[in-house]
Amino acid sequence: MAEQLPPELINSLQTATGFDETAFRDVHGSGSQVVSVRLNPAKVSNPSQIPFLENILAEKIPWNTNGYYLKQRPIFTIDPLFHAGAYYVQEASSMFLEEAIKQSCDMQQNLRVLDLCAAPGGKSTLIQSVISESSLLVSNEVIKNRANILVENITKWGAANVVVTNNDPKDFKKLPAFFDCIIVDAPCSGSGLFRKDPTAITEWSLNNVELCSQRQQRILADIFDCLKPGGVLIYSTCSYSTEEDESIADWLKDNYEVSNIRLQIKKEWGIVETLSDKHQCYGYRFYPDKVKGEGFFIAVFRKETEAVEPWKEKRPNIKNGLPSKSDEQAALRYLDPGKAYDFLKWQKDMLAIPAAVYDAVLFVQQNLYIKKAGINMGSIIRDQLVPDHEWVLSTIANIVFPFIEVDEATALDFLRRKDIYIDTEKHGWSVITYGNTALGLVKILSNRVNNYYPKDWRILNK
Ligand code: SAM
Numbered sequence: 318m319a320e321q322l323p324p325e326l327i328n329s330l331q332t333a334t335g336f337d338e339t340a341f342r343d344v345h346g347s348g349s350q351v352v353s354v355r356l357n358p359a360k361v362s363n364p365s366q367i368p369f370l371e372n373i374l375a376e377k378i379p380w381n382t383n384g385y386y387l388k389q390r391p392i393f394t395i396d397p398l399f400h401a402g403a404y405y406v407q408e409a410s411s412m413f414l415e416e417a418i419k420q421s422c423d424m425q426q427n428l429r430v431l432d433l434c435a436a437p438g439g440k441s442t443l444i445q446s447v448i449s450e451s452s453l454l455v456s457n458e459v460i461k462n463r464a465n466i467l468v469e470n471i472t473k474w475g476a477a478n479v480v481v482t483n484n485d486p487k488d489f490k491k492l493p494a495f496f497d498c499i500i501v502d503a504p505c506s507g508s509g510l511f512r513k514d515p516t517a518i519t520e521w522s523l524n525n526v527e528l529c530s531q532r533q534q535r536i537l538a539d540i541f542d543c544l545k546p547g548g549v550l551i552y553s554t555c556s557y558s559t560e561e562d563e564s565i566a567d568w569l570k571d572n573y574e575v576s577n578i579r580l581q582i583k584k585e586w587g588i589v590e591t592l593s594d595k596h597q598c599y600g601y602r603f604y605p606d607k608v609k610g611e612g613f614f615i616a617v618f619r620k621e622t623e624a625v626e627p628w629k630e631k632r633p634n635i636k637n638g639l640p641s642k643s644d645e646q647a648a649l650r651y652l653d654p655g656k657a658y659d660f661l662k663w664q665k666d667m668l669a670i671p672a673a674v675y676d677a678v679l680f681v682q683q684n685l686y687i688k689k690a691g692i693n694m695g696s697i698i699r700d701q702l703v704p705d706h707e708w709v710l711s712t713i714a715n716i717v718f719p720f721i722e723v724d725e726a727t728a729l730d731f732l733r734r735k736d737i738y739i740d741t742e743k744h745g746w747s748v749i750t751y752g753n754t755a756l757g758l759v760k761i762l763s764n765r766v767n768n769y770y771p772k773d774w775r776i777l778n779k
Pocket of ligand 1: 433434435436437438439440441458459460463486502503504505532536
């Protein structure tokens with residue numbers, strides 16, 4: 318594959334810090350692949366709980382608490398626990414985001430975090446695992462069908478302190494000084510993924526690098542106001558091009574009052590620290606010939622503008638959208654009693670929102686297009702829950718229905734939304750589990766079992 322690397326890319330990287338043309342060509346030509354996963358600590362505490370990974374698990378990823386390399390790439394779709402949100406398949410370099418957040422944000426505080434370019438959800442699921450339960454993650458994707466994939470992955474992750482929105486970056490101007498931290502994992506020319514996806518090489522051009530660079534500036538300009546003074550902006554790409562990396566750092570310094578944050582990295586990680594030409598901003602380059610991962614760039618900034626009136630916790634007037642007190646009382650029985658919730662009504666369904674982030678969620682709801690907020694529990698009918706799939710996959714459900722642990726073949730049939738046979742006397746709602754992790758709901762009738770796995774999410778292969 319080495320010959321296919323675009324010559325203009327190789328030429329343009331000659332002055333990029335840490336670029337070693339021979340090693341770079343070799344690693345792209347070697348055909349080697351790095352595969353990694355990140356566990357969902359709210360669902361599994363140890364990789365040994367995932368039998369599918371048992372024989373292919375390799376070492377830990379040094380810059381991520383829950384990340385592991387695998388010895389080979391399996392077909393993840395045939396592992397029921399992959400569908401249960403027990404882990405996320407994510408490229409290792411990008412898992413460095415955990416370090417960037419922990420080193421720049423005050424993790425003792427309850428944070429409001431925006432992941433602006435979030436689909437399919439790799440960074441968002443990582444962020445959710447790092448922030449506190451009383452923090453809020455707004456996970457946004459501008460492209461509609463990609464926002465659906467984001468909803469699916471966030472739902473499987475199971476956390477209640479996440480809102481998924483489907484907005485253009487400029488819509489966030491309606492939330493001035495609202496976020497403590499914004500992650501812009503920007504759309505880019507994608508050269509960092511050439512090894513994983515050689516077809517991306519054919520789409521690469523210098524012209525596209527320039528277009529991406531302009532778009533990255535527009536995106537950053539659109540969201541700058543919604544970052545609090547003192548707040549943290551984390552910018553990343555999977556491009557090697559300095560026009561999309563260090564030059565964007567210089568552009569930010571030229572146009573906004575920001576300081577750049579230097580991160581601590583261990584020498585053995587192989588990450589290259591770079592300095593931008595004009596303002597000497599620190600950035601971090603990941604080359605696949607130096608790290609065990611793909612191409613990636615990340616830089617971190619703090620907004621240094623004078624404090625403005627920040628967004629104040631205040632409950633907006635809600636005329637519609639509140640459930641009755643009796644429905645709320647009934648709903649509480651189906652939630653983890655150790656936590657506090659407030660509720661919203663969405664059509665007939667109850668949305669459970671952690672009380673600590675409720676006002677912020679209402680504010681987001683009033684200003685943006687929400688695809689998902691908190692946990693959709695389902696509807697309360699005569700004090701009983703008619704459960705939704707989202708609730709059963711969540712990490713806040715108090716599951717009162719019987720669990721039915723199934724074998725792998727039955728689990729896969731369930732996930733294909735096929736009819737499954739269950740030998741039980743109990744009728745009504747039941748939860749299908751595999752490896753003691755919930756996969757979804759069935760309703761057992763006297764003569765059949767109704768499969769409630771969401772149609773759009775079913776496994777399509779044989
Ligand atoms: N953060 C994601 C993850 O870790 O799974 C990957 C994000 S991908 C690098 C960039 C995202 O930006 C894509 O989902 C893309 O649809 C979105 N995007 C494209 N154009 C955009 C724009 N003009 N403004 C904001 N986001 C955009």
